Amino acid sequence: MKNKGLLLLPIIFLTSCGYSLGYLVDGNRYVSSNFKENYYSHWDNELKNAKIGQSVVLTDYITEFKDLYKIDPIVYDKYENNIAGYTEFGDDYKMNNIDDMFNYGYQSKLFDGQMVCGGQNGRMEYAYQLGRVQIDKDGFSVRFDKESNELKYFALQFKATTDNTVECYKVNSDELARNDRDQFHNSTVQLTVSLYTKNEGNEIINNSFTGEIDIDNNNTNNGSKYFMFAFDLANYNLSRLVGVSITYTFDDELINWNKTKGVDIDYSLMLYEILIPYTSWN
């Protein structure tokens, strides 16, 4: 009896895997009023140390939702190019419709179909912070629990913004900006999307795709424009997709001008949704 009873204890300890611990986030993370504290920078070690595969500088890609039909003809005329259209598209194409694994963890914000800012809506946590993932140029990665072989295209919905809580100068002016509209600026972003695949030897290969996007009419946090970076994957012979990472470099006139004035401002991409439609995972 003594031995049988003691058997229960190691069984209990062996089951203590903490499988869902990876989905836990400190309650104070990513919801600070301090812009600098909200960057998401989680990197999976295996993806970080992946072998370099193909590095493609894209020439054929889109930067706005209204042009997505050029890659995916089905969306032509089906969705309006406005908030309602984005929302409808997001609900139809979101990744957590395809597989349940996209529901878990902080990065599930990028797979839940919310393509636009949630607005203020009273509570800070149910506002814009609900929908977006804020990243700096070093970006982040997402490792998938399963693999997908059928890759048609990749799409990323995002905004670009600067930290508008910092007192700064208007572009090419000695005058301090009083509000967001005074902080009107243009920037250029070189966005790199890395799609990690497995080869025959089960090694993880980093296949990167870079495109340049002109971020024009940026009103910083207030009313800045949505962009959709999307490109066709049919010609790249990719299979066994196991992860994605996003990094970028940028050139922003507001930041450059203020640097000359001795003022440092943070820049960020606000990611809303990652879409890899028409895939199946196992």
Added chain:
Amino acid sequence: MSFLEKIGKLSKFNIAITFLSLEVFAFIAFSFGGSFLFFAIMSLALAVLLVLFNINELKNKDYSSMVFYLFPIFMFGLLIALGTYMKGHRIVDGEFTMAETVFVPIGLTSMAIVGCALANDKSFKISHLLLVIYGALSVLVLINLFANLINFGPFYNIIYKGYYMYFSGKKSSLPVQNMAYALEGFKIIEVDIKHYLLYPILLLSSHFMLFNTSFKQEKRLFVTYLVYTSVAVLALVFVPNIIGLAFAVLSLLIDGVIILFKRVERARKPILWVIRIGFALAILLLLIMILLNQDATAGIRNIVSSNSFLNRLFLTNGVVSKYNITLQNIIGENFLGFYYYKANQYLTPDVAPLSNSFIFDSFMVSGVIGALALFIFLFIGFKSFKKYFVSNKDEYRYQAMLLVFLIIFFLYSALFNVGEYGIYYSVNKPFFISGPFMIAIAILAYVFAKSLPEKKVDEKKNNQVEEANSDEK
């Protein structure tokens, strides 16, 4: 041969139905499938069979008292079915089918009939029922414990205090220290920890047997209850929570009081007085809380809120704050007291969130009269324990275990009941459609039926039978 006599012949198959009863209780204690409709249908079928198979026994008992005792629980169920809570949810969010609503009075009354019938079933033993209920609970608690260990690991609610889970892009409504995993139907879901804690706390009440069983003389029984208690302890240790600890201490205290009551005659009167005073204080507290939440007494509420101690006690602590939401609208527009939100957003009656207490929820779901009917049922049931103990119809330790189980269940449900306990999956299981509540009804009815005196046989008939017997000799 009359119809009843023909039916009475079925009694030789009694043992099969008794076994079936134990299976039904096991399913309900385990919350198998999580379907109240399934439990209600099973209990109805069982009630019919038990009455038929025990008709001979029931004929000789005071069944009119049993029928009167069933009336309040039937009223409670009927007023729930006719009330606005289930109807409102059916319209607003599609919860509670018509079948579930109809079966609320049927299911609850059937469980009470089952309890009464089992009390008169010669092949039934309360010791078997307790083994089955605790056995089913221990399986459920073990599954829930493993689910938490696999997903979070031991002591997660201390280690990861202040962390939140993200699911489908949304932060959980509760921090991880107030969350747990539990079996719901046939899947494991994230739940409020207060829902998880109910089952190990109920299971822990089995430790009473360890104080009243000799290991040397009844080794198998002792070991069985030791296993049940160990599973409960492990479930509470690996998911440590102040509520679990408080109820563990409380259950030991209740054990001590019951043992003291049994063994020390001088202690009985003081204990009974303490219970009476405690009960009176609880009713006074209830009346004060109802008073404080009415518009007409806003002046009194202002006085209470101006004192920091009284404010914390009656208005702002985590336990009462949910009660207050319900109580503020307790006397609704309907003369029966059916609940309506003051700011009625929908054309149909709106529904309030459940409070943390079955006491206030019973007002909301069945109105004042329904709640009173429930309280009458509970009061008579608990009062019957006095005669039940004196009757010696069951072994004292099993009688006491029933009492401990009921006290723990109703005390927990009065303070920490959670009906809407799903974090990401919508679950709405008010107390009146939960497995433990159905079991509690059956136990109370059993105790009531057992406490009834034997039916007085007609003396003249008795004498005639005796004379006939002596003539034959």
